[in-house]
Amino acid sequence: MALSRPYQPLLLRILHGSVGLFLMAAILTAYWTYDTYDGRWGKIPLPTFPDIEGIHGTFGLWTLLIFPAFIIYAFHRGQKRLIQPNTLRKLTQVGKPIWWYNLNRVTNTLALLALTFAVFSGKMMDENWLPDGELNHAWYYAHLISWVVMVGAIALHLLMNAKVGGAPLLLSMLTWEFREKDSPTLWSGQLSRWWSSVQQGAWRKWFQPMTTMIALEIAILVSLVAAWIIPLLK
Ligand code: HEM
Numbered sequence: 423m424a425l426s427r428p429y430q431p432l433l434l435r436i437l438h439g440s441v442g443l444f445l446m447a448a449i450l451t452a453y454w455t456y457d458t459y460d461g462r463w464g465k466i467p468l469p470t471f472p473d474i475e476g477i478h479g480t481f482g483l484w485t486l487l488i489f490p491a492f493i494i495y496a497f498h499r500g501q502k503r504l505i506q507p508n509t510l511r512k513l514t515q516v517g518k519p520i521w522w523y524n525l526n527r528v529t530n531t532l533a534l535l536a537l538t539f540a541v542f543s544g545k546m547m548d549e550n551w552l553p554d555g556e557l558n559h560a561w562y563y564a565h566l567i568s569w570v571v572m573v574g575a576i577a578l579h580l581l582m583n584a585k586v587g588g589a590p591l592l593l594s595m596l597t598w599e600f601r602e603k604d605s606p607t608l609w610s611g612q613l614s615r616w617w618s619s620v621q622q623g624a625w626r627k628w629f630q631p632m633t634t635m636i637a638l639e640i641a642i643l644v645s646l647v648a649a650w651i652i653p654l655l656k
């Protein structure tokens with residue numbers, strides 16, 4: 423493969439691709455659920471299909487299950503592509519290439535926050551509300567808003583990536599080819615080296631120094647854990 427072409431690490435493509443795929447399915451089935459049970463802000467004549475709610479819940483759940491791994495990847499190996507300490511200052515250089523790169527980092531970070539909000543509010547939903555015609559629950563409104571926010575965040579994310587790298591960059595996320603050093607045959611060795619470093623105390627440095635980004639990562643992971651625990655307490 424030509425080195426000049428943009429290249430995405432295989433693990434990133436797997437995590438990003440599965441989150442993206444399940445999320446798209448969740449977004450489409452979410453709309454169909456809304457169309458079946460609600461429709462107060464407009465409707466397209468999709469067939470009424472009560473089971474779509476459960477199908478949506480399943481895709482939402484799959485997204486939620488992979489999302490923590492993607493978060494950990496994005497905040498560590500992919501850290502350069504998220505918001506940086508100097509990002510806001512650089513955003514004053516309007517229209518220069520660096521401005522677009524930084525805007526891209528901002529929209530990547532926004533996509534992660536939007537998805538956290540969507541899966542969290544989804545977990546706060548009760549599957550009986552819509553079939554029972556209860557359309558005025560605060561968490562239902564929050565979950566509806568999360569759909570609009572998520573669609574907006576993905577649209578911006580795609581626009582920014584198209585602006586920064588055009589079709590070659592977008593396609594680099596969707597190919598199956600990988601470089602030798604990225605081969606999955608190396609993963610078990612890397613995992614066991616990582617595990618022995620953890621056992622030797624590498625974990626003590628995990629949260630050092632405590633930057634804003636690490637605090638943000640912890641806040642997201644804690645809210646994903648809370649999304650599982652809170653419904654159990656109801
Ligand atoms: C729907 C199709 C999507 C396409 C075609 C796409 C495309 C891309 C591309 C090309 C990059 C690499 C950018 C670079 O090299 O600077 C990227 C990175 C990223 N995308 Fe997407 N994306 C999609 C959906 C999503 C969704 C749904 C989310 C969030 C929930 C998301 C979050 C991210 C993040 C956080 C990064 C940075 C990853 C890292 O390096 O750690 N993307 N995306």
Ligand code: HEM
Nearest residue numbers: 448452455456479482483540541544545547549566569572
């Ligand atoms: C980006 C958009 C969305 C995402 C990522 C998402 C994700 C989720 C998640 C993770 C769950 C919890 C599933 C479970 O615990 O089994 C859920 C449940 C639910 N969502 Fe969404 N959702 C989105 C938008 C919507 C919209 C717009 C509606 C409007 C009708 C909706 C309706 C529901 C309902 C009724 C439930 C409860 C059903 C169940 O738990 O089986 N969602 N969603």
